[in-house]
Amino acid sequence: MAEAAIELVGISKSFGAVRANRDINLEVQKGTIHGIIGENGAGKSTLMSILYGFYQADQGEIRVNGKPTVIRSPNDAIANGIGMVHQHFMLVDNFTVLENVILGAESNALLNSSISKARAELKRLEQEYSLFVEPDAVIEELPVGLQQRVEILKALYRGAEILILDEPTGVLTPPEADHLFRILKQLKEQGKTIVLITHKLREIMAITDNVSVMRQGTMVATRETAKTTVEELAELMVGRRVLLRVEKGEPAIGAVKLSVRNLTVKDSRGVTMVEDVSFDIRAGEIVGIAGVAGNGQSELLEAISGVRKAVSGTVTLDGKPIDLTGAADPGELRDRGLAHVPEDRHHVGLVLAFEENENSILGYHDKPQYLNGPFLNIEAIRRDAREKIEKYDIRPSDCRLKTANFSGGNQQKIVLAREIERDPGVLIVGQPTRGVDVGAIEFIHRRLIDMRDQGKAVLVVSVELDEIRSLSDRILVMFAGRVVGERGPDATEGELGLLMAGVEQQEAAE
Amino acid sequence: MSTPYAKLPRWADYGLIPLINLLVAFAVAGLVVLLVGENPFRAAVILVDGAFGSGPGIAYTLFYATSFIFTGLAVAVAFHGGLFNIGGEGQAYFAGLGVALACLPFDGFLPWYLIFLLAILCSAVFGALWALIPAYLQAKRGSHIVITTIMFNFIASSLMVYMLVDVLKPMGSMAPQTRQFLDGAQLPRLGFLFDYIGMKVRPSVPLNISFLLALLMAFLVWVLIWRTKLGYEIRTMGFSPKAARYAGISETRVIIVTMLISGALAGMMAMNPIMGDQHNVPLDFVAGAGFVGIAVALMGRSHPAGIVPAAILFGMLYQGGAELSFEMPSISRDMIVIIQGLVILFAGALEHMFRPAVQAVFASFSPKSVGVVAAKGEGV
Numbered sequence: 108m109a110e111a112a113i114e115l116v117g118i119s120k121s122f123g124a125v126r127a128n129r130d131i132n133l134e135v136q137k138g139t140i141h142g143i144i145g146e147n148g149a150g151k152s153t154l155m156s157i158l159y160g161f162y163q164a165d166q167g168e169i170r171v172n173g174k175p176t177v178i179r180s181p182n183d184a185i186a187n188g189i190g191m192v193h194q195h196f197m198l199v200d201n202f203t204v205l206e207n208v209i210l211g212a213e214s215n216a217l218l219n220s221s222i223s224k225a226r227a228e229l230k231r232l233e234q235e236y237s238l239f240v241e242p243d244a245v246i247e248e249l250p251v252g253l254q255q256r257v258e259i260l261k262a263l264y265r266g267a268e269i270l271i272l273d274e275p276t277g278v279l280t281p282p283e284a285d286h287l288f289r290i291l292k293q294l295k296e297q298g299k300t301i302v303l304i305t306h307k308l309r310e311i312m313a314i315t316d317n318v319s320v321m322r323q324g325t326m327v328a329t330r331e332t333a334k335t336t337v338e339e340l341a342e343l344m345v346g347r348r349v350l351l352r353v354e355k356g357e358p359a360i361g362a363v364k365l366s367v368r369n370l371t372v373k374d375s376r377g378v379t380m381v382e383d384v385s386f387d388i389r390a391g392e393i394v395g396i397a398g399v400a401g402n403g404q405s406e407l408l409e410a411i412s413g414v415r416k417a418v419s420g421t422v423t424l425d426g427k428p429i430d431l432t433g434a435a436d437p438g439e440l441r442d443r444g445l446a447h448v449p450e451d452r453h454h455v456g457l458v459l460a461f462e463e464n465e466n467s468i469l470g471y472h473d474k475p476q477y478l479n480g481p482f483l484n485i486e487a488i489r490r491d492a493r494e495k496i497e498k499y500d501i502r503p504s505d506c507r508l509k510t511a512n513f514s515g516g517n518q519q520k521i522v523l524a525r526e527i528e529r530d531p532g533v534l535i536v537g538q539p540t541r542g543v544d545v546g547a548i549e550f551i552h553r554r555l556i557d558m559r560d561q562g563k564a565v566l567v568v569s570v571e572l573d574e575i576r577s578l579s580d581r582i583l584v585m586f587a588g589r590v591v592g593e594r595g596p597d598a599t600e601g602e603l604g605l606l607m608a609g610v611e612q613q614e615a616a617e
Numbered sequence: 618m619s620t621p622y623a624k625l626p627r628w629a630d631y632g633l634i635p636l637i638n639l640l641v642a643f644a645v646a647g648l649v650v651l652l653v654g655e656n657p658f659r660a661a662v663i664l665v666d667g668a669f670g671s672g673p674g675i676a677y678t679l680f681y682a683t684s685f686i687f688t689g690l691a692v693a694v695a696f697h698g699g700l701f702n703i704g705g706e707g708q709a710y711f712a713g714l715g716v717a718l719a720c721l722p723f724d725g726f727l728p729w730y731l732i733f734l735l736a737i738l739c740s741a742v743f744g745a746l747w748a749l750i751p752a753y754l755q756a757k758r759g760s761h762i763v764i765t766t767i768m769f770n771f772i773a774s775s776l777m778v779y780m781l782v783d784v785l786k787p788m789g790s791m792a793p794q795t796r797q798f799l800d801g802a803q804l805p806r807l808g809f810l811f812d813y814i815g816m817k818v819r820p821s822v823p824l825n826i827s828f829l830l831a832l833l834m835a836f837l838v839w840v841l842i843w844r845t846k847l848g849y850e851i852r853t854m855g856f857s858p859k860a861a862r863y864a865g866i867s868e869t870r871v872i873i874v875t876m877l878i879s880g881a882l883a884g885m886m887a888m889n890p891i892m893g894d895q896h897n898v899p900l901d902f903v904a905g906a907g908f909v910g911i912a913v914a915l916m917g918r919s920h921p922a923g924i925v926p927a928a929i930l931f932g933m934l935y936q937g938g939a940e941l942s943f944e945m946p947s948i949s950r951d952m953i954v955i956i957q958g959l960v961i962l963f964a965g966a967l968e969h970m971f972r973p974a975v976q977a978v979f980a981s982f983s984p985k986s987v988g989v990v991a992a993k994g995e996g997v
Contacts, residue, residue, distance in 0.1 A: 414863055438865025447863070455863045458856045465849070470864040472849050481845050 110173065112137040112269050112300040113158065113189075118167035120153055127153040129324045131167070135269075135317075140291060140301045142311040142332070145321030146344055146544035151304045154321070155271050159191045160184040171269075190262025194274040196254050200247040204240050204257050205229065208264050225264070232263050236293055251401075252283035259290070269300045276310060280399045281572065281604035288314045306545075308337045309573075320344055345545050353552045356560070358580045361390030363426075364564035365411070365445070365533050370420030370431070372403070372410040380406040382588040384420075388533065388564040393555065395579030396568040399607050403588035404568045405450055408537045411566075412447035413437040414455075425532065441470055446526035448519075450537030450568070456522045459511040463501075464492035466510050467525050495524040500550070516547030523554060533564045540574060552578060572600060572607075625972075625979055631923060635916055635964060637971050639930075642963035646956040653947050660941060660948065667940025668933035672816030674940070676808055676824040680894070682925075682932030683824070684903075686831035687886035688910025689928050690838050691744075691879045693919035697842055698875035699855035704751060704766025705883040706907025707773030708744040712884030713898045714777070715743030716891045717785060717795055720802035732802050736888050737830070744884015745877040747773060752876030756869040762876070770907070781900055794899040804892045825893030827885075831928075834882060835921035841878070851875050883907060912961040927964075934960060 111134045118131040128150045135141045145151050156162045158169065160178040169176050171187045178184050184191070198207050209225045226242060233239050240249070240256050249257070255275060262270055272291075276284040291301055291314060303315060311318050312332065319329040320343040328343050365388045372381035381403040388394045398404050409415035410431055411422065417431040424443055429435050437447065449455040457466045468477050468488055477488050492506035499520045501513070510518060519540070526534065539555065540548040555578060559565050569575050575582055576596060584592045584606040592606045625634075647657035668678045688705040695702035702708075719736035727735075751765035778793070787796045804825040808818035818824075842848040854861040854871045861868060890902045909931050916930070917923030938953030963970075 412863075413865075436865050436867075437863055441865065449863055451859070454857050455859045458853055458860050460856045461852070468849075469853065469860065472846060472864065478846055481847065482840075483844055483846060483849060485844070 110137050111135060111170070112172060113302070114168075114170040114173075115154070115158070116168045116170065118154065118157060118164045118169070120157060120162060120164050126324050128157070128164070131321075131326045133319055133326060133329070135300060135302060137172075137300050138295060138298050139316040140295055140303060140314055142303045142305065142315035142318040143321060144305060144308065144311050144318060144340060144344060146306065146546070149321040149344070149544075150324040151321050152273065155191070155273060155302070155304060158184070159189060159271060185265045185267070188266055188268035189271065190265060190267025190269070191271040192255065192258040192262060192273065192275060194277060196258055198246050198254060198257060201245060203243050203245055204249075204260075205242040207246060207257055208242075208261050210261075212265055228264060229260065232260060236263070236290065236297065238263075238290060250283075251278045252280075252286065255279070255287065256290070259294075267299075269302070270294065271302045271304070273304045274306070275303070276305070276307065277570075278400060280608050281600065282608055284310070308340055311340065312337060322346055341545065353549075353556060353577045355556045358393075358559065359391045359562070360580075361562055363387045363389050364424070365566070366423045367411065368421045370407070370410060370422065371418045372406045372415060373418050374406055379418075380588050381410065381417075384585075384588075384590050386583060386590065386593075388566055390532075390564050391559060391562045392580040393559045393565040393567055393578050395575035395582045396566070396585055397572060397575045397582055397603055397607060398568075398570070398585035400570050402585045402607075404585050405537070407585070408447070408450065408535060408566075408568055412445065412449070412535055413440045414447075414449070437470065438473070441529070441531075444532035446529060446531035446534050448522050448526050448534070448536040448539065450541070452518055452522050457510050457518060459509070461510055462507050463496070463510055463513070463521060464489045464506040466521055467492040467495055467506070469525065471525070471529065495521075495528060498528075499524040514544065515542035516544045516551075519543050519551060520547065523551060527554060527558065531563065533566070534558055535566045535568075537568045538571075539567060539569060539578075540571065541569075548574075572603060576600070576603070625976060629975065629979065631918060634972060634975060635927075637975065638916075638963045638967070639960065641971070642956075642960040645963075646959045649952065649955055649959075650948065653952070655945050655947055660945060663941050663944045664937035665933070666937075667944075668937035672808075672811040672818040673822050674936060675816070676811065676818050676822040677936040677939075678929065678932040679828055680822070680824040680889070680932070681935040682928040683828040683831045683889045683893075684886045684906040685909050685913045685928035685931050686835060686925055687889070688883050688906050689913030689917060689924040690831075690834055690910075690921065691881075691883035691886075692910045692914035693917065693921070693924055694838060694842070694851070694882060695875060695879040696914060696919045697848075697855045698851040698871060699858065700755070700872065700875060700879070701763050702748065702766055702876065702879045702883075703763055703911065704748060704769050704880075704907070705886075705910045706903055706905070707766070707770035708747040708880045708883035709886040709903045709907050710770075710773045710777050711747040712740040712744040712887040713891060713902060714780060715739035715741075715884060716887050717898045718743075720798050720892065721785075721795060724799040724802035727801050729801055729804065733804060733826070733888075733892070736802075736892060737885060740884040740887045741881035742884070744882070744887070745880040748876040748880025748883070749873070752873045752880075755876075756872040778900065781898065785898065792899075794895075794897045796897065798892065798896040802892055803896050804888070806893070823890075823894035825889065827889045827893055830885065830888075832925070834885065835925050838882070839921045847874065883910070886910075909957075909961075912964060916964040931957070931960075 113135040115131055115133040118128055120128040131154060143151050153162065157164045160180045160183050163179065169178055176187055178187065199210065205222060205225055208229060209221050229242055238256055238260060240253055240260065246254060275287060279287060295301060305311060315332045317329060318332050320327050320340060322344060368385045370381060370384045371379060374380045384407060396404050406415060410417040413431065413435045414437055419432060422429050422431050424445055429440065453459060477484055489506050496504045496506060501517050501520045539551050543551065555565055567578055579596050582594045582596065582598060583590050584603060586607060586609040594603065650657040650660045668674055688709065691705045692702055716736050716739060719732060719739040723732055747769060751762050751769055754760040754765050755762040781793045785795045786793055804827060806820060807824045807826060807828060808820055808822050811818040842852065850866045850871050853864060853866060854868065858868060886906055891898050895902065913924055913927045913931055917927040934957050938956065942948050942950050942953055
């Protein structure tokens with residue numbers, strides 16, 4: 108029996124009335140990869156934040172290597188050999204790798220000695236763990252996978268023996284994720300202990316030794332990975348059986364609803380993000396756009412929905428042209444039956460400071476049914492919001508609650524309810540289930556399939572390949588601003604992964 | 618990582634924290650009073666008594682508050698749209714021309730209520746015009762509204778000197794101001810209302826009907842922000858310009874309309890000292906009210922129900938401060954400015970200084986009464 112690197116005993120943490128963690132017990136064995144899985148809001152991040160010193164537990168004890176330890180700040184955590192790789196990297200973009208690694212660990216006021224010492228140390232770490240990164244490269248010029256490697260190096264440089272990774276693969280391509288897993292395995296062989304937080308069951312099965320499942324703030328089970336199944340874990344997470352594949356019938360494809368020809372879009376810095384993209388979406392089908400984040404999908408969505416001006420290209424909606432390079436604005440497109448669920452619901456799709464009912468009219472606030480002359484018809488707005496809350500099972504069912512207080516899944520339902528209930532002919536959805544819990548994912552996918560079965564044209568952009576594959580009737584893959592391939596829903600993950608990584612089709616076939 | 622502080626109940630957010638800020642401001646001000654060798658407690662009593670202890674005291678306090686309500690509302694409306702209008706001072710000053718335009722040609726033969734309506738219109742239009750250029754530059758050219766509105770304060774100041782010295786000054790007069798208004802352009806005073814509560818107020822106390830207009834405007838601003846489509850668009854824009862663009866709200870239009878309304882509210886302030894008190898348009902009649910409006914809006918959380926009491930508080934400082942410098946000669950007018958500055962500092966600029974501590978206290982005492990804003994878990 109290996110000894111425990113970390114033991115959490117009876118950890119509880121409340122934020123006001125919400126009990127984020129309830130009497131959590133966890134034992135992570137030294138030299139293993141331990142997965143923590145759970146829906147969004149299950150309390151995984153809170154638990155890890157307690158371990159890393161961002162929060163203090165209300166109750167309970169942390170033992171590191173068997174010793175009771177008080178961790179009041181990340182500095183305490185680092186001193187106890189605990190390092191963390193955050194979901195959103197904590198790197199200074201315009202610093203070099205080396206500067207980032209020593210940031211916060213400078214040994215004296217003059218940087219020179221720290222830097223040369225760090226350079227030597229970095230070299231040693233690179234050799235020991237084969238984690239090579241050019242020390243003088245500037246962070247913003249590195250691909251995401253390498254940036255993550257810098258985060259890992261940062262933790263190792265500070266002497267971390269226990270490494271916590273929070274949703275590490277969210278931003279990676281499948282090949283990059285595989286590479287990360289190889290690194291983690293190597294770290295394990297060197298005796299490091301790794302805690303992996305994720306909501307992707309596949310990753311858990313692929314690399315962990317043990318897995319703990321959290322649900323609604325409690326630890327519901329710990330299993331040896333080899334002795335469990337994806338189905339069992341999913342059931343433990345949600346508390347009931349879940350359908351991992353969406354059930355859908357054959358599509359009844361109709362006329363072309365939205366036609367995009369030679370669309371080119373630049374981002375705010377003037378960099379071309381979408382280049383010469385053409386495709387059609389027909390009534391009754393779901394078209395999925397796959398790709399690693401940052402390959403132009405976001406800009407494509409913004410352009411088609413009128414949020415961002417396109418540079419050139421022609422687009423027709425129901426056979427009539429829309430001027431995306433000039434006058435088209437999202438309001439006009441909405442009136443013509445094009446609804447848009449944006450990728451970033453926190454800053455674009457919703458105003459988090461608004462009450463729920465105020466968000467349920469965003470974009471449709473100028474429709475006569477919500478107005479009395481220049482005044483808002485508060486009663487009609489709230490009635491309407493309550494109907495949607497009921498129909499979409501949005502919880503808590505309080506239309507006066509601040510939107511920020513809803514969970515990710517419920518926020519997404521607020522947006523979907525607003526856009527779908529207007530009965531649009533074309534629905535454009537960005538990241539339909541990002542940050543959404545498993546129960547709500549099922550619901551949201553069901554709604555999108557319903558739209559398709561009602562003869563609507565649906566365009567889905569997602570970085571979750573599984574989602575694209577299970578929803579789409581056709582899959583377009585974007586890489587570096589271009590559509591590099593079209594596949595059917597039966598395309599294998601490997602095939603799509605290569606396309607997403609920009610490997611040409613011919614090479615893929617070889 | 619979001620802040621691990623629990624959310625406060627509304628009464629603490631809107632009542633307790635401003636009160637703590639205020640008490641600290643007064644404590645520091647008390648030290649200053651102590652430093653010049655006066656008794657701070659006696660000074661505080663004189664200040665409060667001077668502002669609220671008598672009918673005329675209250676009336677003066679409300680007279681000053683009237684100006685601050687207008688300018689506070691002006692700043693608040695812009696805040697809701699995510700715009701920081703520092704130009705209330707200049708907009709109100711320039712609006713003095715509008716008031717002159719409404720009064721000088723007509724005060725001989727029109728009744729006061731018609732001139733009042735005309736003056737409301739003219740002061741609002743002039744104030745709005747002075748805000749229009751910075752608004753246009755922000756909306757179309759991206760010039761930062763803080764910079765442009767500050768600059769427009771200086772321009773307004775110079776322009777008004779020119780107008781009052783070279784254009785509007787009557788022939789033969791030495792004072793840089795317009796001629797004295799006739800009865801038609803003098804607003805009715807409200808001192809008589811104090812008779813009903815058994816207080817005597819001299820007719821010379823300048824509290825006037827524009828105070829009621831200020832209260833009406835406070836209500837209308839509430840309606841505008843929370844009950845109209847335009848207000849909805851302004852708030853959407855203020856919270857999230859990206860969401861506004863997504864919702865098909867024109868950024869240019871909302872910036873310009875918001876600033877026009879803000880400028881109009883600041884402009885209406887001009888009527889209070891001009892038609893209510895001086896009965897002419899003098900130099901520097903705004904006397905800092907535009908800047909006090911920023912503190913009032915901050916302290917009142919940009920909500921009319923907070924702005925009115927905050928404005929009265931600053932009215933108290935002006936009126937009580939005047940009494941104080943009269944009663945305690947070693948406390949000069951400048952000392953009063955220091956005290957006001959401290960209140961602005963603690964209530965406005967350092968508004969969040971005590972918040973974490975108060976939140977920590979609340980979190981430890983009554984975990985049930987606080988909601989959650991932090992740590993809703995992972996995901997984007």
